[in-house]
Amino acid sequence: MTGISKAACIGGGVIGGGWIARFLLAGIDVDVFDPHPEADRIVGEVIANAEKAYAMLTGAPLPPRGRLTFCKTLEEAVAGADWIQESVPERLDLKRGVLTQIDAAARPDALIGSSTSGLLPTDLQRDMKHPERLFVAHPYNPVYLLPLVEIVGGEKTSAATIQAAMDRLQPIGMKGVHIAKEIEAFVGDRLLEALWREALWLIHDDICTVETLDDVIRYSFGLRWAQMGLFQTYRIAGGEAGMRHFLAQFGPCLAWPWTKLTDVVDLDEALIEKIGRQSDEQAGGLSIRELERIRDENLVGILQSLKGGDSGKGWGAGKLLKDFEQSLWAKGGGAAASFDPAKSLRLVETKVSPAWVDYNGHMTEHRYLQVFGDTSDALLRLIGVDLAYVEAGQSYYTVESHIRHLGEAKLGQAIHSTCRILDVDEKRLHVFHTLYDTTTGEVLATAEQMLLHVDSKAGKAAPAPAAVLDKVKAIAAVHAELALPEGAGRHVGQRR
Ligand SMILES: NC(=O)C1=CN([C@@H]2O[C@H](COP(=O)(O)OP(=O)(O)OC[C@H]3O[C@@H](n4cnc5c(N)ncnc54)[C@H](O)[C@@H]3O)[C@@H](O)[C@H]2O)C=CC1
């Protein structure tokens, strides 16, 4: 897989800041140029939001955060970068000037992406000496959580550039879609623009308020879109006869007066004031930062739900997240190799995600099992039972778990787990996990588990190979010297 070694971000506003966070959290060093006097504060706040969101999004081991450097000049920022992302305001003259400057200062093999929402790459690359390496890389806000990037080439963009850009997105958890022909606003913003135009008419004509309009979206088709988009959703809406029946039934409506979107609404003072007032009422006093926090928590929850979609295989953006996490585990899962064998192994560090919280306002019970399951997985990787081992036909299966709930884990709380090996033989691995509140050190839960080594093709228990047993026995021997953890061997029952 091809990775980005060093990124440069030119422009660090809403979108530049999002790109910076995306790169840094993928372990990539980023040099930034933005003449705004408060650029470092603004970028810092975006990164802080992104870090909070990632802590809730995944328990997979993120690489060490990349190094962030603010540069005094554009030339300084792009020097040595192999991916340069331009995210300056949406003005063709400004972007052309900035891209020409980048072109002159960048490494000859650097990829240059523009975040433009709708300008044509052919227009953007007009004055560049090496226009073949310029492409549109149009992301969605917030860039650190939403994975899509529309990759669009101009007349002079080389096919190799497009391929290289596509290849570099997957390792940072993003999904590139190559748009076959350049067109203003590409695909996403053409759709959004159509919806937005119609929405502006509905407000202009007093059909509904901005709040009602948003409710119509978020309580209905907005939920569908996150997981199946438009066409697959309509295929299902055609019933058993599918898409053809759907088109036969609803196609004629296209000729009826169901839309005003081809006309452009006049965004005059009165309409701006009406939308501004209704939007203020809708926000109910919540600041932009508070709305961003709520948005991020919701997006994390949606992404995590989609990770469990299609019977646990993952669906859409959730499948992408699942694959990304697997690559993180494959790369960083051995990080605990620097463990101190004289202590319980500290294996999982995470935060309580919004999707994990129940009606009691704390982490729901099956999420404890998830964290303890992740702890067992981390132990297994440590002793050589990784994805390649599983794919080769052997694994450990958990056959018994006993969880004790001793404290409450609340939304966003930092938690970590440790593992103590109680016993091991050829087939059995007996472990005791403890979950802690990372801030206070309070024990929140414990889990005692028995795992069996299996030949997964035969579906039967089988002795673990010597290479695995040697590693696990070495840890178990040291753990045998430790005091037995409180609660080990407990069973469910009442003292009489
Ligand atoms: N805001 C959004 O929802 C989205 C925006 N985009 C695109 O991203 C680009 C940036 O938009 P935003 O981040 O929203 O704008 P913004 O106004 O939040 O940020 C632009 C940043 O560029 C900086 N800047 C201005 N001139 C510069 C120069 N010569 N060199 C370096 N930095 C300079 C500004 O100081 C500012 O921090 C635009 O092309 C926009 O179409 C793409 C996707 C979504």
Ligand SMILES: C[N+](C)(C)CC(=O)CC(=O)[O-]
């Ligand atoms: C409004 N916008 C055109 C800047 C939107 C985008 O480009 C994408 C997004 O994040 O909605």
